[in-house]
Amino acid sequence: MELGMIGLGRMGGNMAQRLVLGGHRVVGYARNPDTLREIEKKDIVPAATLEALVNELKSPRTIWLMVPAGAPVDETITALWPLLIPGDIIIEGGNSNYKDTQRRAQMLATSKIHLVDAGTSGGVWGLQNGYSIMVGGDEQVIEGLRPIFETLAPAPDKGWGRVGPSGAGHFTKMIHNGIEYGMMQAYGEGFAILRHKQEFNLDLHQIAEIWRDGSVVQSWLLDLTAAALAENPGLEGIAPYVADSGEGRWTVAEAIDLDVAAPVITLALLQRLQSRDSDSFSNKLLSALRNQFGGHAMKKE
Known part of the structure; x- marks a missing residue:
C-alpha cells in the first residue's frame, strides 16, 4: 500500500x-x-x-x-x-x-x-x-x-x-495513558521507599533487574526503569518536575462524568501537578497552621 x-x-x-x-x-x-x-x-x-x-x-x-x-x-x-x-x-x-x-x-x-x-x-x-x-x-x-x-x-x-466507531480509538488511548500515569506513580513511589531505606544500602538497578523476570510487577515500564537506573543510579541532574500531555486530565474528567471512581489515576495526576510547584503556598500554609495550633516548629527557608 x-x-x-x-x-x-x-x-x-x-x-x-x-x-x-x-x-x-x-x-x-x-x-x-x-x-x-x-x-x-x-x-x-x-x-x-x-x-x-x-x-x-x-x-x-x-x-x-x-x-x-x-x-x-x-x-x-x-x-x-x-x-x-x-x-x-x-x-x-x-x-x-x-x-x-x-x-x-x-x-x-x-x-x-x-x-x-x-x-x-x-x-x-x-x-x-x-x-x-x-x-x-x-x-x-x-x-x-x-x-x-x-x-x-x-x-x-x-x-x-x-x-x-469514530472517537473510540482516541478514547481507548486516553484511558491507556491514564492507567500509565498510575503505574508510573507506583513504580516511582516504590523505588523511592527502597532508596530511603539506607540501612540496607539497596542497589535499585539490581532490584529492578530481578523484578523484570518472573515477578507479577514485570512490565515494559519496569524494563525502562531498569534502563534508567543503569544509566543514572541516583538520577542526578534530573529535576523532580513531571509534565503531562493532557490524557490523564481527560481520563479523570471522564471518570467524573461517568460516576466511576478512579482514585489512583486521579492521585497520580495530582502528584504530577504538585511536582511543578517549587514554591508551594499550600505546604507553607500547612506548616504555619501546625505552628498556630500546636506550636510545632516551622522550617525556615
Missing part, C-alpha cells in the same frame, strides 16, 4: 520508516528542506507542500497525521480538505481528545472523506518493537487499511485492532 505521512518528528518518522521497511510506499510532507533530505535517505518520498503530497498519492488516498493535539490537527485538516476527494482517508494518530475526533469525523463526512482515529502507543521504541494501535472508525474502511496496521503492530495479529 501507499500513504502520506504528515508529522515526521521522532515517532512519526519512525512509523514512516517501519512502513517503508514493511514494503509500503510512504510520501512524507515537511516544510524544512533538511528534513526532506533526511527522509529521502530512508526511502521516504519527500513532499515540500501538501499539494505535492496529495498529488503523489493515487485515489483513494490515505494520509496519516502525527501532529500535536488541538489546533495543529484542525489546521492541518483544514488545509488538506480542499485537496481531497470523496473516498479519501485521513488517519489521525496523535493524542487528540476523542470529542474533537468525533467532531472532525462528522465534519469530514459531509464531503465523504473518512476519518480514522488511531491511538498509538510505543514511543521511540516502536521502530524496533512495533506499536500498539487502538483504531476507531468505519469497520469497512479500517479493514481496507489492515496492511498498514499489521505492519506497524508488533505482529500482524497482535497489538492492534478496531475498538469501535
Whole structure:
C-alpha cells in the first residue's frame, strides 16, 4: 500500500520508516528542506507542500497525521480538505481528545472523506518493537487499511485492532495513558521507599533487574526503569518536575462524568501537578497552621 505521512518528528518518522521497511510506499510532507533530505535517505518520498503530497498519492488516498493535539490537527485538516476527494482517508494518530475526533469525523463526512482515529502507543521504541494501535472508525474502511496496521503492530495479529466507531480509538488511548500515569506513580513511589531505606544500602538497578523476570510487577515500564537506573543510579541532574500531555486530565474528567471512581489515576495526576510547584503556598500554609495550633516548629527557608 501507499500513504502520506504528515508529522515526521521522532515517532512519526519512525512509523514512516517501519512502513517503508514493511514494503509500503510512504510520501512524507515537511516544510524544512533538511528534513526532506533526511527522509529521502530512508526511502521516504519527500513532499515540500501538501499539494505535492496529495498529488503523489493515487485515489483513494490515505494520509496519516502525527501532529500535536488541538489546533495543529484542525489546521492541518483544514488545509488538506480542499485537496481531497470523496473516498479519501485521513488517519489521525496523535493524542487528540476523542470529542474533537468525533467532531472532525462528522465534519469530514459531509464531503465523504473518512476519518480514522488511531491511538498509538510505543514511543521511540516502536521502530524496533512495533506499536500498539487502538483504531476507531468505519469497520469497512479500517479493514481496507489492515496492511498498514499489521505492519506497524508488533505482529500482524497482535497489538492492534478496531475498538469501535469514530472517537473510540482516541478514547481507548486516553484511558491507556491514564492507567500509565498510575503505574508510573507506583513504580516511582516504590523505588523511592527502597532508596530511603539506607540501612540496607539497596542497589535499585539490581532490584529492578530481578523484578523484570518472573515477578507479577514485570512490565515494559519496569524494563525502562531498569534502563534508567543503569544509566543514572541516583538520577542526578534530573529535576523532580513531571509534565503531562493532557490524557490523564481527560481520563479523570471522564471518570467524573461517568460516576466511576478512579482514585489512583486521579492521585497520580495530582502528584504530577504538585511536582511543578517549587514554591508551594499550600505546604507553607500547612506548616504555619501546625505552628498556630500546636506550636510545632516551622522550617525556615
